[in-house]
Amino acid sequence: MRRLHLITHAVRLLAALAFLPAATSAQDVWPEELNGKRVSFSFVHTVSGVNPVYGPFAGSEARWEGVIRISGGSVSGSITRSVTYHDRLIGSVSNSVAGRIERPQESRRGGDYIWVLKGNSLVLVRKYLSGAGKITITFSGGGCSVLGQLVGEVGTGYARVPSVSGGVSSITRSTQASSTCTVAG
Numbered sequence: 078m079r080r081l082h083l084i085t086h087a088v089r090l091l092a093a094l095a096f097l098p099a100a101t102s103a104q105d106v107w108p109e110e111l112n113g114k115r116v117s118f119s120f121v122h123t124v125s126g127v128n129p130v131y132g133p134f135a136g137s138e139a140r141w142e143g144v145i146r147i148s149g150g151s152v153s154g155s156i157t158r159s160v161t162y163h164d165r166l167i168g169s170v171s172n173s174v175a176g177r178i179e180r181p182q183e184s185r186r187g188g189d190y191i192w193v194l195k196g197n198s199l200v201l202v203r204k205y206l207s208g209a210g211k212i213t214i215t216f217s218g219g220g221c222s223v224l225g226q227l228v229g230e231v232g233t234g235y236a237r238v239p240s241v242s243g244g245v246s247s248i249t250r251s252t253q254a255s256s257t258c259t260v261a262g
Contacts, residue, residue, distance in 0.1 A: 106197045106216050111147040113262045116199075116214055118143050118223040120256035124160075126235065129244030137162040139251070141212070141225055143174070147199070151177050152192050156212075160241045168241030174201060188239075206245055208236025214258060221258040227251040 119142040125135040138161045145154030152175065159169035176182035178192045178199075190203035201212040207230035215222050227248055229235040240246040 106194060106199070111199065111216075112149060114147045115261045116143075116145050116147070116221060116258065117261075118212075118214060118221070118256070118258040120223055120225040121254045122225065122227070122251045123254050124248060124252075125250040126246050126248040128240055128242065128246045130240070130242045131162070131167075134162060137167070138254075143212075145174065151175070152199070158241065170239070170241050205239075206237040207233055208238070208248070210236070210238075216260065219260065221260045223256045223258040225253055225256070 119140060122139045122141075124137045124139045127133050140159045140161075141156055142159075143154060143156035145152050153173075154175065155171050155173050157169055157171040160167045172184060174182075174190065174192075176190075176192060178194060181189055181191045183189050184203070188203050188205050190201060193200045193202065195213075196215075197217065198213050198215045200214075201210075203210045208228055209230075211226045211228070213224045213226075215224070227236050227238075229248075230237075234249070236248045236251075237245050238248060
């Protein structure tokens with residue numbers, strides 16, 4: 078039964094990839110080319126929505142910072158999301174993102190996810206309570222770039238994600254403001 082649950086979520090996550098804009102690719106990247114690479118990245122989004130503790134908000138800043146290592150067709154590492162509102166830290170939460178490329182994983186904090194190689198990019202798609210998040214790390218010329226996206230569920234128009242302050246926030250708008258990415262190894 079558990080395996081069927083993971084397979085169902087993997088199909089949904091892969092379907093989400095088809096509807097999210099793809100990174101342009103000059104060539105395909107293969108797992109062997111990424112073996113031993115360490116990728117550090119961060120990106121900042123300006124976010125609006127409704128928080129269960131603070132109510133409606135607009136203009137908060139969500140910062141994702143991650144470090145991953147790629148080895149033998151697997152990815153291991155963590156991503157931390159920190160949220161500030163009016164220059165005040167609301168909270169932060171870290172998640173492990175370890176798993177085999179192309180195989181669905183179950184997060185201990187909820188929301189299944191999958192790593193996928195697509196063109197010259199390594200893509201992480203995570204299903205939330207509704208909607209999904211997508212992180213695309215694109216490799217080029219020995220370096221990388223990162224794009225983070227948050228999309229609402231069809232029919233609701235928003236994503237429902239675990240809040241850093243407890244409960245579930247409904248995100249109505251999320252726009253990337255900046256990003257950094259480096260590759261070592």
